[in-house]
Amino acid sequence: MAYSDKVIDHYENPRNVGSLPKDDANVGTGLVGAPECGDVMKLQVKVNPATGVIDDAKFKTFGCGSAIASSSLATEWLKGKTVEQALAIKNTDIVSELALPPVKIHCSVLAEDAIKAAIADYKKKQEKESSVGASA
Amino acid sequence: MKLPIYMDYHATTPVDPRVVEAMLPYFTEKFGNSASRNHAFGWAAEEAVEKGRTQVADLVGANPKEIIFTSGATESNNLAIKGVAEMYREKGNHIITCVTEHKAVIDTCKKLEKQGARVTYLAVQKDGRISLDELRNAITDKTILISIMTANNEIGVLQPIAEIGAIAKEKGILFHSDAVQAVGKIPVDVTAMKVDLLSLSAHKMYGPKGVGALYVRRRNPRVLLAEQISGGGHERGMRSGTLNVPGIVGLGRAAAICKAEMATESERLRKMRDRLNEKFHKSLDEIYINGSMEHRLPHNLNISFAYVEGESLLMGINDVAVSSGSACTSASLEPSYVLKALGAGDDLAHSSIRFGLGRWTTEEEVDYVVDKLTNVVRRLREMSPLYEMVKEGVDLTKMQWVTH
Numbered sequence: 001m002a003y004s005d006k007v008i009d010h011y012e013n014p015r016n017v018g019s020l021p022k023d024d025a026n027v028g029t030g031l032v033g034a035p036e037c038g039d040v041m042k043l044q045v046k047v048n049p050a051t052g053v054i055d056d057a058k059f060k061t062f063g064c065g066s067a068i069a070s071s072s073l074a075t076e077w078l079k080g081k082t083v084e085q086a087l088a089i090k091n092t093d094i095v096s097e098l099a100l101p102p103v104k105i106h107c108s109v110l111a112e113d114a115i116k117a118a119i120a121d122y123k124k125k126q127e128k129e130s131s132v133g134a135s136a
Numbered sequence: 137m138k139l140p141i142y143m144d145y146h147a148t149t150p151v152d153p154r155v156v157e158a159m160l161p162y163f164t165e166k167f168g169n170s171a172s173r174n175h176a177f178g179w180a181a182e183e184a185v186e187k188g189r190t191q192v193a194d195l196v197g198a199n200p201k202e203i204i205f206t207s208g209a210t211e212s213n214n215l216a217i218k219g220v221a222e223m224y225r226e227k228g229n230h231i232i233t234c235v236t237e238h239k240a241v242i243d244t245c246k247k248l249e250k251q252g253a254r255v256t257y258l259a260v261q262k263d264g265r266i267s268l269d270e271l272r273n274a275i276t277d278k279t280i281l282i283s284i285m286t287a288n289n290e291i292g293v294l295q296p297i298a299e300i301g302a303i304a305k306e307k308g309i310l311f312h313s314d315a316v317q318a319v320g321k322i323p324v325d326v327t328a329m330k331v332d333l334l335s336l337s338a339h340k341m342y343g344p345k346g347v348g349a350l351y352v353r354r355r356n357p358r359v360l361l362a363e364q365i366s367g368g369g370h371e372r373g374m375r376s377g378t379l380n381v382p383g384i385v386g387l388g389r390a391a392a393i394c395k396a397e398m399a400t401e402s403e404r405l406r407k408m409r410d411r412l413n414e415k416f417h418k419s420l421d422e423i424y425i426n427g428s429m430e431h432r433l434p435h436n437l438n439i440s441f442a443y444v445e446g447e448s449l450l451m452g453i454n455d456v457a458v459s460s461g462s463a464c465t466s467a468s469l470e471p472s473y474v475l476k477a478l479g480a481g482d483d484l485a486h487s488s489i490r491f492g493l494g495r496w497t498t499e500e501e502v503d504y505v506v507d508k509l510t511n512v513v514r515r516l517r518e519m520s521p522l523y524e525m526v527k528e529g530v531d532l533t534k535m536q537w538v539t540h
Contacts, residue, residue, distance in 0.1 A: 003451070008451075011448070011451055011452075014519060017518065017519050019524065031521065031538070032538050033537070033538070034537035034538070035481075035482070035483035035486070035522060035532060035537070036481065036482035036483050036486075036537075037463075037482075038445055038462060038463045038471065038482075038483075038486040039445065040521050040522055040537075041521070042521035042524075060519055060520060060521040060524060061519060061520070061521065062443060062444070062445055062520045062521055062522045062523075063445050063448065064445055064447035064448050064451075064462070065447060065448050065451040067445075067448075068448060068519065113538075117538075
């Protein structure tokens with residue numbers, strides 16, 4: 001199977017590989033997929049609480065080249081977006097940007113799930129923070 | 137050293153130039169139909185076919201009359217299994233095979249099941265071999281055929297063929313073995329193996345694609361097969377169709393070369409395979425060999441590089457041709473059923489790479505492949521959330537994964 005140039009580029013030069021401190025209240029972590037399915041994505045966002053803008057995003061992915069490229073691209077897109085804008089990213093955007101073939105669409109779905117999971121984790125932490133603040 | 141490097145000799149092999157040379161006249165000046173009995177063109181073709189038949193028979197310790205030429209091992213497997221099921225229908229309808237067989241055997245059995253046959257698919261143990269006790273327990277008075285491969289195409293594991301043959305003989309059941317990966321690489325002898333039917337293919341042993349053979353025992357017992365391709369009654373009526381004369385000449389020559397060079401070549405490959413294995417173990421942690429190392433083809437290695445997905449590994453070594461059991465490299469999006477059958481977990485199946493060494497593999501290539509792959513594994517592990525979690529002390533098996 002031939003890969004698109006963009007997939008190869010993300011595979012060879014992945015953007016934003018790494019980890020953010022997962023206990024930080026401003027960091028949201030999404031972990032999706034399963035080892036037995038052949039792909040696991042960890043995607044993290046660091047949100048500026050004052051502006052609601054994502055300052056930083058990191059990923060680590062166990063998966064095929066298209067899964068690596070989908071998560072790498074997602075972190076690129078997330079930076080500078082507000083949380084609400086980030087939630088508007090659709091898997092189909094990733095499919096068209098990377099020219100993924102039909103058998104690789106699940107990689108883009110996983111990346112969208114990872115974004116949603118990371119932001120949900122961030123929001124949950126924020127609610128906890130504010131409820132702790134309120135009760136104090 | 138020339139790139140790309142071919143290390144996928146289980147998939148297919150290049151045709152040996154000596155084989156090509158032997159074949160060439162049979163495309164042009166010696167083009168006759170071996171079934172033409174009344175002129176010199178036919179006689180020349182027939183003579184060539186009979187020489188090929190003898191060369192193939194010699195390689196597996198058979199009588200030339202016991203060799204039936206086919207289009208390849210898929211056809212041989214189909215003919216053996218369907219041919220027996222049809223011919224011995226009155227005697228019984230039960231077939232015993234194994235879960236790690238090639239699709240040409242498994243799918244043939246599945247088709248027969250739809251037509252009313254009963255099939256037992258024996259599980260394999262962790263080392264990839266069947267249990268002889270389970271085989272004995274599976275036998276019923278309706279069992280007409282046992283079909284167990286000699287060597288597995290993915291993990292190279294050798295089944296206890298002679299022991300299976302002895303059980304089959306004791307119970308009066310026919311025994312077929314798909315020996316495609318073993319013939320020409322390790323000694324295969326139909327008498328020692330007590331096998332009644334044996335499939336082989338030219339393109340796995342440096343011969344051309346599109347030609348193979350089925351050994352069909354003629355004595356003790358005389359095995360009968362219902363033809364699956366009808367026509368002019370070629371090949372003792374078991375396989376009609378004008379014989380592929382150049383292909384058969386090539387198969388024969390390939391068989392003769394394999395026989396002459398097997399002892400030295402298998403030792404050379406074993407040493408290089410062991411070098412590949414040792415070097416990987418020195419340079420990387422958490423790598424796992426799939427299947428028995430003791431009962432294994434000398435030129436096969438199948439390793440899972442934990443926490444790294446197979447297709448992404450292949451992408452990083454695009455100047456090396458190997459294959460992976462990862463779902464992403466298969467059309468079905470399912471990881472290798474052979475590796476799954478070993479019970480090591482689907483995650484390790486996704487992380488597996490099969491190395492198949494062959495006649496033109498050099499030590500320099502082995503070293504290149506180890507270095508290249510080691511670098512890619514390290515790079516991908518830095519990128520792997522699983523590797524990170526394990527290093528943090530997380531037990532991956534206790535995680536609640538969000539499957540999709």
